[in-house]
Amino acid sequence: MSALQDAASPGYLDRAPSQLRRRRFQLGDNAAFYVLIAPATVLLLTFYLYPLLQVFWISFTEPKPGFGNYALLLSPSVTRVALTTLRICVITTVITVVLAYLVAYCWVHAGPRAQRVMLLGIILPLWVSALVRAFAWITLLRRDGLINSALAGAGLIDAPLPLLWNEFGVVVGLVHYMLPYGILPLAASLRSIDGSLMLAARGLGATRGQTFSMVYLPLSIPGIVASAILVFIFSLGFYITPALLGGGRSMMITEYISIQIIEVLRWGLGTTLAVTLVMIIALLLAVVSRVLDLRKLFGAK
Amino acid sequence: MSDAALTPTAPTRIASWVVICFLLLPLLVIVPISLTDQDYLSMPVDGISLRHYANLFTSREWLWSFTQSLIIASISTLLAVSLGTLCAIGCWRLGNRISEAVRLLMLLPMIVPTIVYVLGFYRLLVDLKLLGTYLGVIISHVVTGIPYVVVIVSTALASFDLRYDQAARSLGATMSQSIRLVLLPNIKAAVASSAIFAFIHSWDELLIVLFIAGRSIFTLPRRIWDGINDKLDPTMAAVATMLLLISAALLFLDLALRKRES
Numbered sequence: 001m002s003a004l005q006d007a008a009s010p011g012y013l014d015r016a017p018s019q020l021r022r023r024r025f026q027l028g029d030n031a032a033f034y035v036l037i038a039p040a041t042v043l044l045l046t047f048y049l050y051p052l053l054q055v056f057w058i059s060f061t062e063p064k065p066g067f068g069n070y071a072l073l074l075s076p077s078v079t080r081v082a083l084t085t086l087r088i089c090v091i092t093t094v095i096t097v098v099l100a101y102l103v104a105y106c107w108v109h110a111g112p113r114a115q116r117v118m119l120l121g122i123i124l125p126l127w128v129s130a131l132v133r134a135f136a137w138i139t140l141l142r143r144d145g146l147i148n149s150a151l152a153g154a155g156l157i158d159a160p161l162p163l164l165w166n167e168f169g170v171v172v173g174l175v176h177y178m179l180p181y182g183i184l185p186l187a188a189s190l191r192s193i194d195g196s197l198m199l200a201a202r203g204l205g206a207t208r209g210q211t212f213s214m215v216y217l218p219l220s221i222p223g224i225v226a227s228a229i230l231v232f233i234f235s236l237g238f239y240i241t242p243a244l245l246g247g248g249r250s251m252m253i254t255e256y257i258s259i260q261i262i263e264v265l266r267w268g269l270g271t272t273l274a275v276t277l278v279m280i281i282a283l284l285l286a287v288v289s290r291v292l293d294l295r296k297l298f299g300a301k
Numbered sequence: 302m303s304d305a306a307l308t309p310t311a312p313t314r315i316a317s318w319v320v321i322c323f324l325l326l327p328l329l330v331i332v333p334i335s336l337t338d339q340d341y342l343s344m345p346v347d348g349i350s351l352r353h354y355a356n357l358f359t360s361r362e363w364l365w366s367f368t369q370s371l372i373i374a375s376i377s378t379l380l381a382v383s384l385g386t387l388c389a390i391g392c393w394r395l396g397n398r399i400s401e402a403v404r405l406l407m408l409l410p411m412i413v414p415t416i417v418y419v420l421g422f423y424r425l426l427v428d429l430k431l432l433g434t435y436l437g438v439i440i441s442h443v444v445t446g447i448p449y450v451v452v453i454v455s456t457a458l459a460s461f462d463l464r465y466d467q468a469a470r471s472l473g474a475t476m477s478q479s480i481r482l483v484l485l486p487n488i489k490a491a492v493a494s495s496a497i498f499a500f501i502h503s504w505d506e507l508l509i510v511l512f513i514a515g516r517s518i519f520t521l522p523r524r525i526w527d528g529i530n531d532k533l534d535p536t537m538a539a540v541a542t543m544l545l546l547i548s549a550a551l552l553f554l555d556l557a558l559r560k561r562e563s
Contacts, residue, residue, distance in 0.1 A: 032476050034399075036391030040384040040447050041403050048410060048444045051421030058424070099320050106309045106317035121321035127548040128328055129505040131525045132541045136327045138529065139334055139342050139538070146330065146344065179324055198307055208310075216307075237414025239508050244529055254416045261420060262512075274417040281412065298411050298452075 059271040069272035078256075078273070085253040088167060088242070089235040092174040096231045097224060099175070100182030104223075107183070108190045126180040134244040137173045138164060141245075165247030173245040174238070178231045185230060185297065189223025226297055229288050233281050253277060328545060335538035342533055353535040363524065363540065370521040373435065374503040377442035381499040384443070385450025386492055390480060392451070393458040404455075407448040415445075419512045426513055433515020441513065442503040449502060450495040457491030457562075490562035497555050501548070 059069050072078060107118045125133065140146050141163035148160040163169055193216065201211040239254040246252065251259075253273060260270035285294060309317070337343050338350040357363050388407075392400040410418070422441055423432070431437040461484070469479040485492070507522040514523060521544075528537045 030395055030397075033391040033394045036387040037395070037400065037403055040388035040451070041406065043384065043440075044406055044410075044444050044447065047422070047425070047440050048418065049406065051425045052409070052413065052418055054421040054424055055417060058420075099323075102313065103317045103320050106314050109307050109309055110314075118317075118321060121325050124549065124552060125324050125328060127501065127552045129522065129544055129548065131505070131507060131522055131529070132331070132544050132548075133328065135525070135529055135537060135541050136331050138533065140327060140330060145342075149343075176324065176327065179320070195307055233412070237416065239414075239416055240526075254414065257416050257420075258511075261423075267420075271420055274414075274420055278413055278417055281414075285412070294408075298408055 055271045055274050058267055059275045062268040062271070069268040072269055073272065073276060078269075081251055081253055081256045084167075084250055085236065088170055088174070088250065088252060089232055091171055092178060092235050093228050093232045095171070095175050096178045096182045097186075097228045100179055100186050100227055100231075101220075101224065103179075104183050104186040104190050108187055122180050122183050125176070130177060130238075130240040131244075133177060134173055134241050137169070137176065137245060141169055141172070164245060165249055167246075167250040169245040169247075170242050170250055170252070173241040174235055177238070177241050178234060181234055182227045182231045185226040186220070186223045189226065190220055193219045222292060225288065226292055229284060229292075230297060233284060236281065237277060331538050331541045331545065335535060335542040337535050337538075340535070342535055342538060353539040356536045357539045357543070360536070362519070363536075366519050366521045366524040369518060370504055373438055373442065373518075373520060374500050377439050377446055377503040378496055378500040380439070380443045381446035381450050381503075382492060382496045385447040385495065385499075386454050386488075388447070389451045389454035389458060390484065393455060404451070407451045410445045410448045411452075415508045418445075419509050422509065423512050432513055433517055435518065437513050438510060438518060438520075441509045442506060445506075445509075446499040446502045449498045450492075453495040453498060454488060454491050457488040461487055490558045494555050494558050497551050497558075501551060 060066070062069075103118070103122065107115060107122070110118060138145070142148075143160045143162075143164070145164070147163060148157070151157045152160065163172075197215055197219070198211050201215045202208075206214065237254060239258070242250075242252040243255045243258075246255070248255075254277075257270050257273050257277075260266045260273070288294070288297075333344055333349075334342055335353055336349040336351070337345045337353070338347055339345075388403065392403055419441075426432045426437045429437075431440075465483050465487070466479050469483045470476070474482065505522060506520075507526055510518065510520050510523050511526065514520070521540075525537070525540060528534075528540075
């Protein structure tokens with residue numbers, strides 16, 4: 001590994017101060033490279049970071065300066081939305097991670113041909129717009145949708161089942177959306193487990209079940225955590241699927257925020273909820289970063 | 302690894318294929334619905350019909366949305382890819398605290414929910430009087446698309462041997478010559494792949510457009526959003542099928558690029 005590549009690695013900041021100082025003296029030589037990063041950086045600072053900070057600012061200043069907006073977080077309507085969001089996200093995360101583990105395990109240990117087919121099954125949905133996916137679920141789940149008409153046609157139900165515009169519909173749509181995000185980090189983690197450990201366990205007399213639960217499963221915990229945190233965070237901040245499949249009834253935080261802004265024009269409350277959402281995500285990531293490399297989680301490494 | 306200790310049992314394998322079907326079948330179901338001979342969303346009853354596609358391709362609104370989305374996504378992709386690639390190269394060569402900070406900045410749009418960002422961006426556009434303009438939409442798609450480009454190109458750079466660049470420079474190449482003639486040819490697959498990502502990012506983007514596009518800009522996602530909320534007719538299924546095909550085509554293009562690279 002060359003020195004510069006090494007320097008680009010995350011461990012760089014932990015280096016000895018003398019090395020840092022030496023590098024700083026070379027800044028002049030690097031002027032050209034600063035020119036390369038400048039346009040993108042300036043754009044992001046102006047049109048991404050500044051608006052983001054503006055959201056924080058508004059939450060403390062509108063309609064009047066102070067913490068008034070944050071006191072509203074305890075109001076019944078906000079706590080109801082928060083609880084709905086939390087419930088839906090936890091259920092989604094648990095179901096997604098269990099299914100993702102199943103798929104990742106079989107994917108990683110499948111033959112080369114099966115692996116290729118499964119790869120397509122896992123990443124094709126990732127490339128399809130959330131709108132198209134929500135539309136597909138609507139055609140399946142609504143009152144006179146394909147599932148209800150099939151069940152009624154088979155004489156299994158008398159009245160259509162309520163599958164859409166409720167929490168059930170939202171969870172189905174979310175699990176479908178999040179599964180690839182759950183599977184990919186888990187599969188990466190399962191791939192790095194040394195297979196000879198399982199052979200050793202078997203050789204020492206452990207049953208299949210014991211080998212899995214006492215050797216394989218504990219070794220895959222970092223992957224489970226990575227997958228769960230990614231799915232949970234994405235679910236918390238996701239707008240399209242909950243808004244379309246929830247039909248305004250089981251409203252989650254993102255839809256509630258947009259209503260505050262677009263319909264009732266309460267910027268103070270809207271931005272306060274947005275800030276709270278970011279804070280919760282930051283807190284979760286801070287806790288998880290103690291056990292995981294976050295850049296790896298977001299594909300930056 | 303095909304050893305007995307790790308091979309999944311038959312029931313586990315079957316269950317995993319059931320999950321794969323759960324991922325794929327709901328997407329595929331829109332294809333037959335788009336071919337229905339009925340006037341409402343249903344499977345074909347007395348045979349298939351292409352009239353919902355005919356509706357789609359003669360609808361001025363849908364075609365206009367398609368054009369708008371194509372223009373916005375193309376310009377955004379061009380900008381995001383060029384700026385993002387330069388930024389990735391700069392960060393890679395610098396490898397100091399500043400480039401670390403830039404990389405962290407690039408992670409933000411991937412972590413912070415779009416709903417949070419769009420509130421602040423809306424206010425900024427109000428101040429700049431850019432609400433409801435192409436420029437506003439394109440800026441937002443560029444700044445949220447650049448991070449994907451930086452991440453994808455950085456990954457390719459991490460496996461590029463810096464000594465090629467050093468050799469070119471020591472043989473008298475200028476920095477821009479070295480980048481154009483030595484570096485870019487070696488990472489062009491990753492750059493192309495990042496372009497596909499940036500394009501899809503803009504092409505599919507809904508939430509920002511809902512807030513800032515005003516009355517004049519109706520991108521494809523916005524038109525679909527309105528369609529789902531107002532009238533669910535089989536034309537929607539035809540649109541969804543077209544989008545599904547475009548996504549699949551781009552995916553295979555990306556897979557082919559990555560295969561050629563490796």
